[in-house]
Amino acid sequence: MKDYKKSIQDYINNNKDKTIKLLERLVKEDSISGNESKAQAIVVEKLRELDLDLDIWEPAIEELKDHPYFISARENFNGSPNIVATLKGTSGGKSMILNGHIDVVPEGNIQQWTYPPYGAIVKDNKLYGRGATDMKGGNVALILAIEAIKQSGITLKGDVHFQSVIEEESGGAGTLAAILRGYKADGVIIPEPTNMKFFIKQQGSMWFRLKVKGKVAHGGTRYEGVSAIEKSLLVIQQIQKLEQLRNDRIDDPLYDGVPIPIPINIGTINGGTWPSSVSDLVTLEGRYGVAPNEKMEDAKKEFERWIENLGNLDEWFLDHPVEVEWFGARWVPGSVEADNELVKTLLHNYHHITEQKPIIEAAPWGTDGGLFTQVLDIPMIVFGPGETKVAHYPDEFIDLDQMFLAAEIIACTLIDWCKVQEQHEGEGVYENEKVL
Amino acid sequence: MKDYKKSIQDYINNNKDKTIKLLERLVKEDSISGNESKAQAIVVEKLRELDLDLDIWEPAIEELKDHPYFISARENFNGSPNIVATLKGTSGGKSMILNGHIDVVPEGNIQQWTYPPYGAIVKDNKLYGRGATDMKGGNVALILAIEAIKQSGITLKGDVHFQSVIEEESGGAGTLAAILRGYKADGVIIPEPTNMKFFIKQQGSMWFRLKVKGKVAHGGTRYEGVSAIEKSLLVIQQIQKLEQLRNDRIDDPLYDGVPIPIPINIGTINGGTWPSSVSDLVTLEGRYGVAPNEKMEDAKKEFERWIENLGNLDEWFLDHPVEVEWFGARWVPGSVEADNELVKTLLHNYHHITEQKPIIEAAPWGTDGGLFTQVLDIPMIVFGPGETKVAHYPDEFIDLDQMFLAAEIIACTLIDWCKVQEQHEGEGVYENEKVL
Numbered sequence: 037m038k039d040y041k042k043s044i045q046d047y048i049n050n051n052k053d054k055t056i057k058l059l060e061r062l063v064k065e066d067s068i069s070g071n072e073s074k075a076q077a078i079v080v081e082k083l084r085e086l087d088l089d090l091d092i093w094e095p096a097i098e099e100l101k102d103h104p105y106f107i108s109a110r111e112n113f114n115g116s117p118n119i120v121a122t123l124k125g126t127s128g129g130k131s132m133i134l135n136g137h138i139d140v141v142p143e144g145n146i147q148q149w150t151y152p153p154y155g156a157i158v159k160d161n162k163l164y165g166r167g168a169t170d171m172k173g174g175n176v177a178l179i180l181a182i183e184a185i186k187q188s189g190i191t192l193k194g195d196v197h198f199q200s201v202i203e204e205e206s207g208g209a210g211t212l213a214a215i216l217r218g219y220k221a222d223g224v225i226i227p228e229p230t231n232m233k234f235f236i237k238q239q240g241s242m243w244f245r246l247k248v249k250g251k252v253a254h255g256g257t258r259y260e261g262v263s264a265i266e267k268s269l270l271v272i273q274q275i276q277k278l279e280q281l282r283n284d285r286i287d288d289p290l291y292d293g294v295p296i297p298i299p300i301n302i303g304t305i306n307g308g309t310w311p312s313s314v315s316d317l318v319t320l321e322g323r324y325g326v327a328p329n330e331k332m333e334d335a336k337k338e339f340e341r342w343i344e345n346l347g348n349l350d351e352w353f354l355d356h357p358v359e360v361e362w363f364g365a366r367w368v369p370g371s372v373e374a375d376n377e378l379v380k381t382l383l384h385n386y387h388h389i390t391e392q393k394p395i396i397e398a399a400p401w402g403t404d405g406g407l408f409t410q411v412l413d414i415p416m417i418v419f420g421p422g423e424t425k426v427a428h429y430p431d432e433f434i435d436l437d438q439m440f441l442a443a444e445i446i447a448c449t450l451i452d453w454c455k456v457q458e459q460h461e462g463e464g465v466y467e468n469e470k471v472l
Numbered sequence: 473m474k475d476y477k478k479s480i481q482d483y484i485n486n487n488k489d490k491t492i493k494l495l496e497r498l499v500k501e502d503s504i505s506g507n508e509s510k511a512q513a514i515v516v517e518k519l520r521e522l523d524l525d526l527d528i529w530e531p532a533i534e535e536l537k538d539h540p541y542f543i544s545a546r547e548n549f550n551g552s553p554n555i556v557a558t559l560k561g562t563s564g565g566k567s568m569i570l571n572g573h574i575d576v577v578p579e580g581n582i583q584q585w586t587y588p589p590y591g592a593i594v595k596d597n598k599l600y601g602r603g604a605t606d607m608k609g610g611n612v613a614l615i616l617a618i619e620a621i622k623q624s625g626i627t628l629k630g631d632v633h634f635q636s637v638i639e640e641e642s643g644g645a646g647t648l649a650a651i652l653r654g655y656k657a658d659g660v661i662i663p664e665p666t667n668m669k670f671f672i673k674q675q676g677s678m679w680f681r682l683k684v685k686g687k688v689a690h691g692g693t694r695y696e697g698v699s700a701i702e703k704s705l706l707v708i709q710q711i712q713k714l715e716q717l718r719n720d721r722i723d724d725p726l727y728d729g730v731p732i733p734i735p736i737n738i739g740t741i742n743g744g745t746w747p748s749s750v751s752d753l754v755t756l757e758g759r760y761g762v763a764p765n766e767k768m769e770d771a772k773k774e775f776e777r778w779i780e781n782l783g784n785l786d787e788w789f790l791d792h793p794v795e796v797e798w799f800g801a802r803w804v805p806g807s808v809e810a811d812n813e814l815v816k817t818l819l820h821n822y823h824h825i826t827e828q829k830p831i832i833e834a835a836p837w838g839t840d841g842g843l844f845t846q847v848l849d850i851p852m853i854v855f856g857p858g859e860t861k862v863a864h865y866p867d868e869f870i871d872l873d874q875m876f877l878a879a880e881i882i883a884c885t886l887i888d889w890c891k892v893q894e895q896h897e898g899e900g901v902y903e904n905e906k907v908l
Contacts, residue, residue: 239692243747254860255737255759256675256836265741269705301691303751304744305701311679311739311800312759313864318741323691323748364747400692424690428749 040456043188044447045389048180048440055180055443056158056436058082062138062172063156063165072116072138072202075172079119079138079200082179086186088121088198095202095213103216105332105407107207107366118210119200120219123182129193129455131221134182134446135211135404136175137204140167141428148430162433169422173434174227174442175200177421181447194454197221204404207365211404215411223378223453224408227420227442229427229434230399232386235418236379237290238399239298240326240369240406244339245319246271247359248307253314261314262352264307268318270350271343271358275300275322278342286327290398297398298325328371328398336362367402370409370416378415378453385448386419390441400424419445476892477824479624480883484616484876491616491879492594492872494518498608499592499601504578508552508638511574511608515555515636518615522622524557524634531638531649539652541768541843543643543802554646555636556655559618565629565891566658570618570882571647571840572611573640576603577864584866598869605858609870610663610878611636613857617883630890633657640840643801647840651847659814659889660844663856663878665863665870666835668822671854672815673726674835675734676762676805676842680775681755682707683795684743689750697750698788700743704754706786707779707794711736711758714778722763726834733834734761764807764834772798803838806845806852814851814889821884822855826877836860855881 048055058078067075076092083090095113100106125131143153143166151157151164158164163173178198185192197219201210228235248268253261279300291297300322307318326335340360346353372379374396383394401424405416421438484491494514503511512528519526531549536542561567579589579602587593587600594600599609614634621628633655637646664671684704689697715736727733736758743754762771776796782789808815810832819830835854844852857874 241692241748245747254837254864255735255739256677256761256838257860258735258737259731260861263738265708265738268741269708272701272705295695299691299694301694301748301750302699302701302744303691303747303749305704305751305754306742308738308740308757311681311757312677312737313739314737315739315741321744321747325692401690402692424693428690 040188040190040451041448043190044184045444047184047188048444052440055176056163058179059163059172059176060156062176063163063168064154066154067138067140067167068142069139069203069206070110070116075138076117076119076200083119083121083198086183088123091120092117095209099216100209100213103212105212105368105411106209108203108209109206109364113202113209116202118202118213120214121198123186123192123196125192125194125196125454126457127193130223130453131195131197132450132453133197133199133219133221133224133408134178135199135201135224135226136171136178137202137210137404138175138200139202139205140170141205144430150431161436163436164431164433166432168432168434169229170427170432171228171420171422173422173439174229174420177227177439177443177446180443181450184443184447185450190451191457192450192454193457195221196450196454201404208367208404208407211407215407220412220414222414224405224414224416225382225446225449226403226405226416226418227446228403228418229422229424230418230420231423232419232421232438232442233395233397234379234383235397235399236374237288237328237371238369238402238405238418239328240330240332240367241323241402242326242332242336242362242366243321243364244324245321245361245363246343248318248320249356250314250316252316255312255314258314264315264318267350267352268305268307268320270346271320272302274342274346274349275302278339288398290396294398298327300324326369328369330369332368368406368410369402370406372409372415372417376415379417381452382417382419382445382449385445385452389445389448476624476626476887477884479626480620481880483620483624484880488876491612492599494615495599495608495612496592498612499599499604500590502579502590503574503576503603505575505639505642506546506552508574512553512555512636515574519555519557522619524559527556528553531645535652536645536649539648541648541804541847542645544639544645545642545800549638549645552638554638554649556650557634559622559628559632561628561630561632561890562893563629566889567631568886568889569633569635569655569657569660569844570614571635571637571660571662572607572614573638573646573840574611574636575638575641576606577641580866586867597872599872600867600869602868604868604870605665606863606868607664607856607858609858609875610665610856613663613875613879613882616879617886620879620883621886626887627893628886628890629893631657632886632890637840644803644840644843647843651843656848656850658850660841660850660852661818661882661885662839662841662852662854663882664839664854665858665860666854666856667859668855668857668874668878669831669833670815670819671833671835672810673724673764673807674805674838674841674854675764676766676768676803677759677838678762678768678772678798678802679757679800680760681757681797681799682779684754684756685792686750686752688752691748691750694750700751700754703786703788704741704743704756706782707756708738710778710782710785711738714775724834726832730834734763736760762805764805766805768804804842804846805838806842808845808851808853812851815853817888818853818855818881818885821881821888825881825884
């Protein structure tokens with residue numbers, strides 16, 4: 037048996053500049069939601085070079101909209117193609133989906149960037165730009181993994197589907213579309229930025245909007261009104277209690293040392309129109325963390341019940357209930373057992389290549405991975421280059437060495453998972469045919 | 473002695489339609505800050521008919537800006553004239569300032585109005601429109617009072633200065649300008665809408681803006697950040713305690729039955745930019761009530777000290793102190809003793825005309841009156857037609873009967889206060905001159 041893994045390593049080492057160029061081209065495209073096509077075109081060009089089977093389509097909202105996990109603020113996905121590229125196996129091995137999203141969040145306040153957000157500047161072996169770590173660096177690691185296998189002349193038995201999807205940042209419509217199109221496999225790797233740690237569980241989340249009512253009055257006689265701002269204090273305190281209760285329930289040792297495994301974050305508050313008027317409306321928006329093994333629907337109901345209970349604390353809420361709306365983004369939770377074959381294979385290769393002890397954690401954020409576990413019930417693991425803490429922030433960057441290392445680990449995992457079609461096996465068949 | 477007061481009553485009764493027309497014309501002009509000139513032109517036209525001495529000028533901001541009580545968001549008052557019309561007395565009587573503001577607050581959401589805000593529709597003896605009650609109705613009552621005196625052939629001994637000022641709704645720059653121009657008198661009546669009650673004390677107020685700091689983080693790891701929204705809860709609770717303390721101090725029986733004599737109203741709250749981020753900034757804006765006998769500067773310092781003390785409750789505030797800014801509008805408090813001659817004269821006429829017991833209260837809001845008591849130290853009383861509760865709201869209206877009643881009471885008060893130059897006194901002089 038040839039040392040395939042050595043070939044992989046050599047290929048990656050010999051093709052770093054070319055790979056960085058690919059990442060540069062991708063980061064230079066501001067592929068925010070609705071604007072993914074140019075970045076996807078670069079992906080397609082690369083995948084064609086590798087001679088993979090390509091499936092390129094714009095998801096049809098009609099086919100998605102009734103799915104319980106569908107969420108999107110868009111009316112259609114015209115001009116926003118999904119891509120699935122398949123490296124067909126010879127059969128007899130396990131299949132794998134390698135999933136990455138092409139969409140990025142907006143650059144935010146340009147003044148806060150030292151490097152231009154779409155400049156793809158390389159400095160000290162880091163590439164800077166929006167999406168570098170979340171997650172174009174991860175996508176390039178996936179492409180490089182497949183490229184290294186293919187160009188090293190390795191033939192796999194199991195199929196590998198590389199998915200370059202849209203809409204992850206807005207709730208996963210791109211991955212859901214790929215699932216509903218029929219793509220499935222024996223395992224899924226998503227190289228979101230875990231800083232090379234292994235996230236075997238992931239928090240789900242959904243966004244809520246609360247409308248807290250008051251009664252307007254002049255500030256000088258504020259006792260004639262009811263302040264929605266004061267009532268919001270009770271609402272916030274109620275949510276804090278719910279967060280406590282929900283987190284007290286979590287006994288998974290994976291969460292030891294995590295102060296709040298599934299936080300409820302109240303991210304925005306807005307109310308009142310005039311300093312000297314009593315405000316009659318406060319709007320709170322936030323993110324509601326969902327436990328890896330929890331049903332979205334159950335989590336939602338618990339929250340709604342808790343808000344309803346405000347009436348027991350303050351009669352005002354009986355006649356003026358707080359309105360709860362679920363809006364915007366939503367990510368379903370996901371989990372895989374630590375002794376799952378997928379996890380073990382990936383960890384083995386990590387350890388073999390890095391000679392370091394792998395770190396296993398629970399993800400504090402959701403990915404499209406939850407869709408694979410909840411809709412298809414297939415094992416999924418999140419493992420990738422780059423640090424979460426720079427994602428969505430100014431001067432986002434990716435460590436290029438991590439990207440190459442991730443590509444190597446993933447390529448070697450594919451070799452173990454999908455199995456290699458050995459040359460002599462092929463010859464054997466040929467010999468048998470000759471015999472017949 | 474002629475029955476002057478009967479003449480006043482007759483004049484008013486016989487000139488109601490004409491007076492309503494004047495109010496209609498005034499309400500039809502949307503004299504919001506910066507747009508007062510057309511309404512003032514109507515006032516001038518009327519005052520010229522009455523042959524009063526007119527002083528019309530645009531206040532010069534350079535002459536006001538260093539005054540401790542000056543406040544305005546405007547860069548200049550070009551196109552926004554102040555008017556003072558003087559009914560010169562023959563001397564020997566006390567003088568009076570009758571002060572009313574011509575500016576109105578914006579109409580707000582037009583959808584919430586049943587009547588067009590600048591339509592001046594009369595229905596069931598009420599006139600509807602922005603500024604009807606606050607306080608064009610009061611202004612018309614003042615003009616009618618002077619008109620009734622003049623047209624009834626009554627000559628007063630003391631001077632009467634009618635002031636139609638700008639900028640009351642933004643902190644009193646118009647009245648301050650009239651004071652600094654040299655106008656003073658032995659008493660001041662301001663017919664802001666008290667619903668015919670007598671406000672002998674008035675709360676002052678100023679606006680504050682607080683900036684509460686936090687530290688940004690992803691909502692899924694919110695424990696890595698510091699929520700400015702959570703910290704705002706402490707700030708709001710601290711302000712609630714300060715309000716309690718300040719109100720516990722007030723022992724004036726005039727405030728018996730008023731739940732919160734000098735409220736601190738937090739009117740707006742705005743913070744955070746994204747549901748799943750920890751917010752690093754919350755801005756609170758509010759109105760800080762100042763007791764009638766309190767110095768603005770002392771009140772301000774107490775508030776600032778209280779906010780500084782947050783550091784004792786939560787160390788976060790030691791390194792991230794809440795910023796306090798005083799901005800926007802400010803009204804100085806004011807008070808007059810219940811046994812002051814001005815109060816007694818006005819009450820006497822109210823009782824004589826209405827045969828009802830006058831109601832004396834403390835105003836829950838500031839007026840320009842505080843400037844007269846604090847800058848000039850002259851007695852001032854707020855008494856006028858219309859209800860506060862419709863001021864600044866959709867479908868603001870004035871009860872026209874109240875307006876006429878107020879005009880009569882004020883005219884009769886002028887007769888007592890300024891004293892009438894009796895015909896025979898004049899004749900006496902004439903006779904004496906003949907003798908000489």
